[in-house]
Amino acid sequence: MDVVSPELNSLLPDEIMDTEAIEDVPHSAAQSEASLDMVVPMETEVPMPSENVSVSTDSTLSVSPGSQPSSLVSTSSPLLTIKPALATSMATTKTTDSVTGTTVSPSGLQKPTTQFAISPANHQIILNKVASSQATEAAKSVGTPPQIIKQEGQKLLVTAIGKSGQPIVLQLPHTGSKPGVSQTSGDTKLQTPQFKVLTIGGRSELKPMVVSPGNQVTTLQAQQLKTVQIPKKTPASSAAPIKFIITKTVNSKGLSPQTPVTPVIQGRVLTQTSPVMTSKTITLSEPHSSSIQTIPGKKIAISPLKTPSKNIKPVQSVPVAGVGGSQFKTIIPLAAQPNVQQIQVPGSRFHYVRLVTATTASSTGQPSVSNTSSVQTGKPVVVSTGAVRMSVPVVPAQTVKQVAPKPLTSATQVVTTTQTQQRLIMPATPLPQIQSGFTNLPTVGYTVVPAQYVTQIQQSPFVTLASSSSFPPSGAVQSQAKLPLNGVSAAETTSRPRKPCNCTKSQCLKLYCDCFANGEFCNNCNCNNCFNNLEHETERLKAIKTCLDRNPEAFKPKIGKGKEGESDRRHSKGCNCKRSGCLKNYCECYEAKIMCSSICKCIGCKNFEESPERKTLMHLADAAEVRVQQQTAAKTKLSSQISDLLMRTTPVISSGGGRLPYTFVTKEVLEATCECLLEQAKKAEQTRQPQADAERVILEEFGHCLMSIISSAGKAKVDCASINC
DNA sequence: GAGTTTGAAACT
DNA sequence: CAGTTTCAAACTC
Numbered sequence: 001m002d003v004v005s006p007e008l009n010s011l012l013p014d015e016i017m018d019t020e021a022i023e024d025v026p027h028s029a030a031q032s033e034a035s036l037d038m039v040v041p042m043e044t045e046v047p048m049p050s051e052n053v054s055v056s057t058d059s060t061l062s063v064s065p066g067s068q069p070s071s072l073v074s075t076s077s078p079l080l081t082i083k084p085a086l087a088t089s090m091a092t093t094k095t096t097d098s099v100t101g102t103t104v105s106p107s108g109l110q111k112p113t114t115q116f117a118i119s120p121a122n123h124q125i126i127l128n129k130v131a132s133s134q135a136t137e138a139a140k141s142v143g144t145p146p147q148i149i150k151q152e153g154q155k156l157l158v159t160a161i162g163k164s165g166q167p168i169v170l171q172l173p174h175t176g177s178k179p180g181v182s183q184t185s186g187d188t189k190l191q192t193p194q195f196k197v198l199t200i201g202g203r204s205e206l207k208p209m210v211v212s213p214g215n216q217v218t219t220l221q222a223q224q225l226k227t228v229q230i231p232k233k234t235p236a237s238s239a240a241p242i243k244f245i246i247t248k249t250v251n252s253k254g255l256s257p258q259t260p261v262t263p264v265i266q267g268r269v270l271t272q273t274s275p276v277m278t279s280k281t282i283t284l285s286e287p288h289s290s291s292i293q294t295i296p297g298k299k300i301a302i303s304p305l306k307t308p309s310k311n312i313k314p315v316q317s318v319p320v321a322g323v324g325g326s327q328f329k330t331i332i333p334l335a336a337q338p339n340v341q342q343i344q345v346p347g348s349r350f351h352y353v354r355l356v357t358a359t360t361a362s363s364t365g366q367p368s369v370s371n372t373s374s375v376q377t378g379k380p381v382v383v384s385t386g387a388v389r390m391s392v393p394v395v396p397a398q399t400v401k402q403v404a405p406k407p408l409t410s411a412t413q414v415v416t417t418t419q420t421q422q423r424l425i426m427p428a429t430p431l432p433q434i435q436s437g438f439t440n441l442p443t444v445g446y447t448v449v450p451a452q453y454v455t456q457i458q459q460s461p462f463v464t465l466a467s468s469s470s471f472p473p474s475g476a477v478q479s480q481a482k483l484p485l486n487g488v489s490a491a492e493t494t495s496r497p498r499k500p501c502n503c504t505k506s507q508c509l510k511l512y513c514d515c516f517a518n519g520e521f522c523n524n525c526n527c528n529n530c531f532n533n534l535e536h537e538t539e540r541l542k543a544i545k546t547c548l549d550r551n552p553e554a555f556k557p558k559i560g561k562g563k564e565g566e567s568d569r570r571h572s573k574g575c576n577c578k579r580s581g582c583l584k585n586y587c588e589c590y591e592a593k594i595m596c597s598s599i600c601k602c603i604g605c606k607n608f609e610e611s612p613e614r615k616t617l618m619h620l621a622d623a624a625e626v627r628v629q630q631q632t633a634a635k636t637k638l639s640s641q642i643s644d645l646l647m648r649t650t651p652v653i654s655s656g657g658g659r660l661p662y663t664f665v666t667k668e669v670l671e672a673t674c675e676c677l678l679e680q681a682k683k684a685e686q687t688r689q690p691q692a693d694a695e696r697v698i699l700e701e702f703g704h705c706l707m708s709i710i711s712s713a714g715k716a717k718v719d720c721a722s723i724n725c
Numbered sequence: 726g727a728g729t730t731t732g733a734a735a736c737t
Numbered sequence: 738c739a740g741t742t743t744c745a746a747a748c749t750c
Contacts, residue, residue: 505744511734512744550735576732585747586731728750735743 500525508532509543511554516543519555559592574600582607583617634695641703645710665709673705 498520503513508530511517515525515532522532531539547554553572560572571589574597580586582596582605589596589607596607606613680701684694 499746501745503745506734510744512746514746517734547734554734573733578732580731580747584731586733588733591747726750728748730748731746733744733746735741737739737741 498523501527503527503530507539509536509540511547516540517555558588559594569594570597571600574598575602576600577602577605579604581605581613583613630691630695633692634699637696638699638702641699642706645703645706669709673702673709676701676705 498515498518501508501513501515501522502525504527506512506516508516508522508525508527509532513522513527513532515522515527520532521534522530530536531543533540544555556572558572559569569592571592571594575582575587575589577587577600580590582590582600582602585591587596587602587607589600589602595609596602596605608614677698680698681694684697689697
């Protein structure tokens with residue numbers, strides 16, 4: 001029996017994942033071994049490089065929320081028992097629980113390096129297994145991963161766990177805890193009396209791993225246990241309050257030298273929706289939709305299946321209930337070479353991309369629609385080597401749009417989108433959790449990829465995003481995506497046309513670089529020695545982390561809403577201008593076309609509402625802009641008319657077999673033409689027609705004149721030819 | 726296009 | 738946190 005304590009659910013951070021329904025349970029083949037030094041900023045989930053707990057695709061998840069879905073309450077220090085099916089395989093891998101630094105050693109062979117975070121707010125538990133020593137070192141460098149415990153929502157997030165074919169069981173024993181294993185934050189105090197026991201897989205094979213969160217074991221024991229079993233291949237009822245998000249963990253090639261064969265790791269997030277919490281939708285759809293079933297046994301069994309291929313959900317969109325409301329996540333696994341799963345957080349500027357290196361993955365996605373939202377899974381993501389897992393900071397999304405599930409012939413995936421377009425990977429909010437998560441992140445396998453880049457990545461044949469999905473395949477990887485997304489042009493998707501940077505010394509890895517600061521990859525830039533690309537993923541991630549360490553809001557938009565709403569946009573930090581009077585583009589406020597505010601520390605500011613200089617400047621700017629627009633429109637219209645005329649006269653000209661006699665454009669003809677045009681202008685002026693109309697009339701007259709000239713010339717030429725002149 | 730100015734970012 | 742340096746964009750010529 002595999003049991004996961006309900007506390008874990010409660011402990012899971014809201015931001016990380018919120019799911020309401022479990023649809024698909026992929027097999028997880030997890031391997032621990034992360035070699036990469038990549039740090040992913042802003043991940044709520046701590047990726048487990050080596051191993052992830054995955055719900056096997058084959059297996060159906062049966063969740064018995066019991067009568068009380070909300071009953072899943074995280075206890076402060078739940079006992080967590082993880083049982084890897086094959087303990088022997090675990091030897092090379094280290095498992096770490098994100099929970100307050102508790103470490104789990106599977107089969108006792110490995111160091112306890114696992115860390116898992118528990119967010120009491122959502123009752124979520126994130127289990128991250130850090131297999132590789134490298135990962136642990138990275139974690140060390142980052143610092144001890146914080147435990148996140150939130151009691152509000154009841155969510156269980158389980159990521160990364162054992163190798164494929166080796167189920168990992170999370171168990172919450174009533175009694176027993178390893179001393180000193182876990183830390184409990186003060187948040188853990190808030191514990192709900194009830195437990196949920198999740199059993200995954202339910203293989204007899206499984207060897208128990210015990211993770212004891214530590215301090216408050218006794219309390220947990222006292223609490224009620226609910227066990228939910230997820231039988232393999234059993235359909236899950238949507239009604240089940242518990243949601244599972246399964247994320248596929250990745251095995252990186254080089255990551256684990258020790259284990260040459262890297263199983264695909266699938267991770268899933270299990271979230272239980274509490275009545276209190278705003279619901280978030282999680283869509284994990286297996287090809288054959290698995291339904292969540294409540295099992296009287298009150299056990300949830302999550303069994304990673306050995307068969308890796310079946311239901312890996314390429315895309316996961318998870319609405320997450322956050323403080324501000326529901327938050328939405330979209331995880332899109334991107335195919336091709338690095339398997340990439342994209343996680344979109346509405347409002348965020350970054351796309352989280354999860355690079356999955358799965359050796360094998362195959363599944364035919366069947367669209368399944370959950371009541372609230374659904375994520376369709378397409379074909380399984382092909383796992384190549386280094387597995388990268390990205391957790392996404394969740395930004396509260398006001399509304400979530402769900403994409404109707406499509407049958408996926410290919411690796412098509414439906415992506416749910418929020419009203420806002422997908423953007424971000426960086427948390428809109430300061431997201432301390434992200435940072436913490438970031439620090440916690442195993443350095444391996446994570447990357448933050450700009451949206452455009454994701455689009456580029458999608459070129460890979462494996463994953464085709466549905467039309468609804470925002471990422472159309474693009475041609476060149478580095479080329480900036482300009483293809484329409486969701487029917488929206490790329491230009492529309494991006495708030496502004498990005499200017500190419502010209503960085504020379506920063507390697508485009510500092511905020512000096514606008515591309516980097518905007519969370520974008522350099523593309524078609526003029527920079528030198530650019531590291532802001534996928535080729536320098538590691539450096540880039542480090543740079544991102546550094547920036548976030550320095551300023552957690554470094555990637556937040558500087559221009560935010562003021563107190564009074566959108567009309568009150570203002571610079572988040574204020575400017576510090578001294579010499580520009582805040583009336584040049586040096587000033588970030590002026591550049592953003594907003595007034596300086598009280599938080600600005602500028603000297604000699606002239607960028608305020610009543611400023612005459614500003615008014616003059618703005619007036620001039622507006623006038624110039626209007627002028628430019630008019631000129632552009634006039635040019636366009638004139639050129640179109642000319643081309644139209646040429647098209648019409650072409651037969652005449654061609655019939656003549658030669659060029660028209662330019663001598664026809666004599667001084668007299670020009671004067672006559674000008675008079676015609678002036679006459680039209682006078683008429684327009686007398687009738688007080690609008691400028692646009694006047695221009696149109698004049699241009700039309702000009703066209704008529706041209707027609708007459710060309711026609712006359714053509715006739716003359718024909719006549720001349722007929723008389724051999 | 727080269728050089729200067731400017732202020733944010735980075736550094737100490 | 739303040740002062741200084743670095744950096745790249747904005748600007749001028």
